[in-house]
Amino acid sequence: MTRTELFGYSLNAEYQTSVAYFSMEFAIDQSLKIYSGGLGFLSGSHLRSAFELKQNLLGIGMLWKYGYYDQVRDKNNNMVPAFIQKDYSFLEDTGIILSVPVHSATVKVKAFLLRPATFGTAPLFLLSTDLPENDEVSRSITHRLYDPNEATRIAQSIILGIGGGMLLDQLNLQPDYYHMNEGHAVPLNFYLYSKYKNLDEIKKRMRFTTHTPELAGNEEHDYSLLKEMSFFYHIQEHEVKFVLGLEGEKFNYTLAALKFSGKANAVSKLHGDVAREMWGGYDGICEIVSITNAQNQKYWQDAILAGKLRASDPLGVAARKKEMKSLLFKEVANQTGKLFDENVLTLVWARRFAAYKRADLLMHDWNRFENLLKHSKYSIQIIWAGKPYPEDTGANQIFNQIIDNTKAFPNCAVLVGYELGLSSLLKKGADVWLNNPKMYREASGTSGMTAAMNGAINLSIPDGWIPEFAIDGENCFLIAPADGSLSEEQSDKTENANLMDVLEKTVLPTYYDHPSKWFDVVQNGIKGVIPEFESARMAEAYYKQMYQQAD
Numbered sequence: 001m002t003r004t005e006l007f008g009y010s011l012n013a014e015y016q017t018s019v020a021y022f023s024m025e026f027a028i029d030q031s032l033k034i035y036s037g038g039l040g041f042l043s044g045s046h047l048r049s050a051f052e053l054k055q056n057l058l059g060i061g062m063l064w065k066y067g068y069y070d071q072v073r074d075k076n077n078n079m080v081p082a083f084i085q086k087d088y089s090f091l092e093d094t095g096i097i098l099s100v101p102v103h104s105a106t107v108k109v110k111a112f113l114l115r116p117a118t119f120g121t122a123p124l125f126l127l128s129t130d131l132p133e134n135d136e137v138s139r140s141i142t143h144r145l146y147d148p149n150e151a152t153r154i155a156q157s158i159i160l161g162i163g164g165g166m167l168l169d170q171l172n173l174q175p176d177y178y179h180m181n182e183g184h185a186v187p188l189n190f191y192l193y194s195k196y197k198n199l200d201e202i203k204k205r206m207r208f209t210t211h212t213p214e215l216a217g218n219e220e221h222d223y224s225l226l227k228e229m230s231f232f233y234h235i236q237e238h239e240v241k242f243v244l245g246l247e248g249e250k251f252n253y254t255l256a257a258l259k260f261s262g263k264a265n266a267v268s269k270l271h272g273d274v275a276r277e278m279w280g281g282y283d284g285i286c287e288i289v290s291i292t293n294a295q296n297q298k299y300w301q302d303a304i305l306a307g308k309l310r311a312s313d314p315l316g317v318a319a320r321k322k323e324m325k326s327l328l329f330k331e332v333a334n335q336t337g338k339l340f341d342e343n344v345l346t347l348v349w350a351r352r353f354a355a356y357k358r359a360d361l362l363m364h365d366w367n368r369f370e371n372l373l374k375h376s377k378y379s380i381q382i383i384w385a386g387k388p389y390p391e392d393t394g395a396n397q398i399f400n401q402i403i404d405n406t407k408a409f410p411n412c413a414v415l416v417g418y419e420l421g422l423s424s425l426l427k428k429g430a431d432v433w434l435n436n437p438k439m440y441r442e443a444s445g446t447s448g449m450t451a452a453m454n455g456a457i458n459l460s461i462p463d464g465w466i467p468e469f470a471i472d473g474e475n476c477f478l479i480a481p482a483d484g485s486l487s488e489e490q491s492d493k494t495e496n497a498n499l500m501d502v503l504e505k506t507v508l509p510t511y512y513d514h515p516s517k518w519f520d521v522v523q524n525g526i527k528g529v530i531p532e533f534e535s536a537r538m539a540e541a542y543y544k545q546m547y548q549q550a551d
Contacts (some may be wrong), residue, residue: 033067037352161187183253328429348430353386364496
């Protein structure tokens with residue numbers, strides 16, 4: 001397959017450098033359920049902008065038979081995960097079958113292709129082990145995104161990294177750069193090392209994006225298990241440690257990726273500071289720059305609203321916003337039996353569901369929360385949505401507690417099925433987009449970008465991308481963070497009080513009493529987001545800062 005056949009369009013002369021972009025998940029379209037959350041939303045927007053700019057970039061990912069999971073309800077209305085087979089007639093079977101060593105056996109891997117014309121993205125190859133040639137254990141490698149079984153998770157990285165490298169060789173596509181979006185594809189480096197036998201040769205070609213701002217969140221496993229799993233391809237454990245200057249019994253994916261890469265990037269300016277502090281004490285790591293995440297305007301922004309905003313038509317914006325709220329509220333009624341009002345300020349908390357993101361922070365002072373919901377002058381409606389990791393007991397418990405705690409309130413709703421389609425409905429229907437993670441735990445947090453594109457005002461802790469965007473009271477509303485010396489309990493209490501103060505004293509009065517001021521904040525939010533946080537800027541930055549022409 002030639003590059004011309006693969007892309008189907010003329011490449012822009014500015015972006016001739018060829019790149020293979022490896023990611024465990026891609027959020028391309030609601031119908032293609034191969035993603036879990038923000039990492040996939042980011043890679044999906046990257047491929048959309050690469051297509052729009054006609055960049056010489058292709059994606060390598062995985063074809064998950066059961067996706068991440070389907071988020072449904074049990075008979076008690078609590079959220080439960082369901083695993084349902086997915087079939088996609090729009091993927092092209094390339095006929096290519098690779099033989100990848102996993103656990104000293106040979107696993108057959110088939111490559112499927114998502115053509116650029118299908119959804120308006122750069123070409124994307126997806127790898128599957130769910131083939132009749134494989135035994136059931138081998139077939140299950142590509143069944144579940146982020147499988148909870150340790151050996152299966154390791155095998156998934158082997159298929160993505162080594163299988164992806166083999167695929168490019170089979171296609172006779174030798175990219176100038178290999179780009180790992182997070183550390184999952186790190187076995188790719190061992191495949192390349194078997195070819196080049198030289199770390200510097202890999203560094204010339206390897207680029208890496210790190211997303212996780214916590215040491216505990218960066219995947220690592222015992223060397224002995226990885227060796228047994230064929231993770232290091234044909235390289236021995238002692239050679240891995242020698243080449244990379246590693247010690248200890250645990251192999252850390254992120255640390256290895258930073259040592260294999262010629263350059264890496266964090267996903268916001270603040271995250272860059274955190275990442276350099278995290279990893280700066282290790283010898284042999286590459287430079288870590290900051291390229292802030294972004295999202296694709298064409299995919300995410302409502303076209304009618306955009307036209308009203310360009311025309312500075314506040315009445316038209318308000319009317320369209322009510323129409324978008326109405327569409328969201330049909331889904332609220334469908335799932336919960338609650339009827340929301342388009343004239344009432346609607347606050348949304350929706351994103352990947354993890355404890356540190358504090359979906360329940362609003363409820364920390366229950367009496368104050370209850371008074372907010374029953375306020376006689378300033379009405380409010382609140383919606384929660386998000387997908388916790390299926391095996392994250394704590395996050396699942398928080399999700400279902402919110403369902404139980406808000407069941408009696410007609411102006412609160414918790415929605416399931418948080419995927420691209422529902423995410424779009426929520427961002428278009430929200431008046432306020434709430435983001436209140438624990439400080440320095442959010443690498444980027446891009447959901448607020450696409451909410452702002454659709455006329456929702458960010459109400460946020462100044463973490464992730466927000467410090468690069470926020471002008472408090474002009475394009476968003478900020479929640480003052482607690483002093484860093486406070487305990488976690490004291491911090492939650494303080495930040496709950498700060499959040500409620502901003503809501504009660506600023507956000508609600510502005511919405512109801514000063515609509516022209518509200519419109520100004522909405523407009524300023526969009527001006528602040530586009531183009532700085534639109535993914536064309538990000539895709540261009542990768543070419544300028546990360547992909548200089550290889551030697």
